[in-house]
Amino acid sequence: MRMAAAESSFDIVSRVDQMEVKNAVDQAQKELANRWDLKNTNTEILFEKEELEIRAGDEGKLSQVRDILFSKFVKRGIDPRQVEYSKEEPHTGMTVRQKVTFKTGIEQSLAKALSKQIKDSGIKVNSQVQGDEVRVSSKSKDDLQKMMTYVKGLDLEFPVEFVNFR
Numbered sequence: 001m002r003m004a005a006a007e008s009s010f011d012i013v014s015r016v017d018q019m020e021v022k023n024a025v026d027q028a029q030k031e032l033a034n035r036w037d038l039k040n041t042n043t044e045i046l047f048e049k050e051e052l053e054i055r056a057g058d059e060g061k062l063s064q065v066r067d068i069l070f071s072k073f074v075k076r077g078i079d080p081r082q083v084e085y086s087k088e089e090p091h092t093g094m095t096v097r098q099k100v101t102f103k104t105g106i107e108q109s110l111a112k113a114l115s116k117q118i119k120d121s122g123i124k125v126n127s128q129v130q131g132d133e134v135r136v137s138s139k140s141k142d143d144l145q146k147m148m149t150y151v152k153g154l155d156l157e158f159p160v161e162f163v164n165f166r
Contacts, residue, residue, distance in 0.1 A: 008144055009137035010165040011130075012114065012151060014158045016082050016102040018050060024072035025052065031068055038064065042095050045069065052100040055091055062088060062096055069100070078102075079159035105132025106158060117154060123147050 025047045032038055032045065041057040043065060054069070056062040066085065073083060084101045091097040106114065111129040118127040118136060125138040125147050138144050148162050 007137045007139055008141050008166060009135055010144060010148070010162050012106070012134040012136065012160050013132075013163055014082070014106050014160055015104045016078060020076040020078055021050075021052070021073075021102065022047065024069065024076040024078060027075075028065070028068045028072045031072075032065065042093065050102075053097055054100065055095050055097045057095055059088060059096060062098060066098075081158055103158065106134065107132070110157060114151075114154075114156065118147065118151070121147070121150050123150060 025045055029045050032043060038061060041061055043056040043061050044054075045065065046053045046055065054062060054065045056065055070080065070083070074080065082103045084103055086099040086101070088096050088098045108129070111132065111134050115127045115129055115134055118125065118134070123146050124140065124143050125136050127134055127136045136144065136147055138147070144165070151160060151162075
């Protein structure tokens, strides 16, 4: 009696490491404290429970803080495609503020498009959309490795990570 070969699989996800976000914000706050051009300008970065808000005296300073944050995000490996800035809005006194959010998960329509690209690749794997991630499975671990390389080479609107390889 022969046993069927077990299928191996991995999940394609798009998410942000919150610890790296916290580290990037800490570094940006240190730089802000040392910048003479931003001293006493009501400029600050607030980060609490995955909520990030920038406050500044005017749009120009807000833009400077965004640039500082951006450089820290990139250094910490946070993909710019995952960072979303809300509209600038007036805040108390003579300040403006802007919320920063992070896109996590793969949007349904983009996940379906990725799944179709995987199926059209010619590599012998199966893919299915599961919520905001894509599961890829195959009897061959080599084919799964080939698929990871293939997906990394695609020009996607979102960064990907491969998790739960089993």
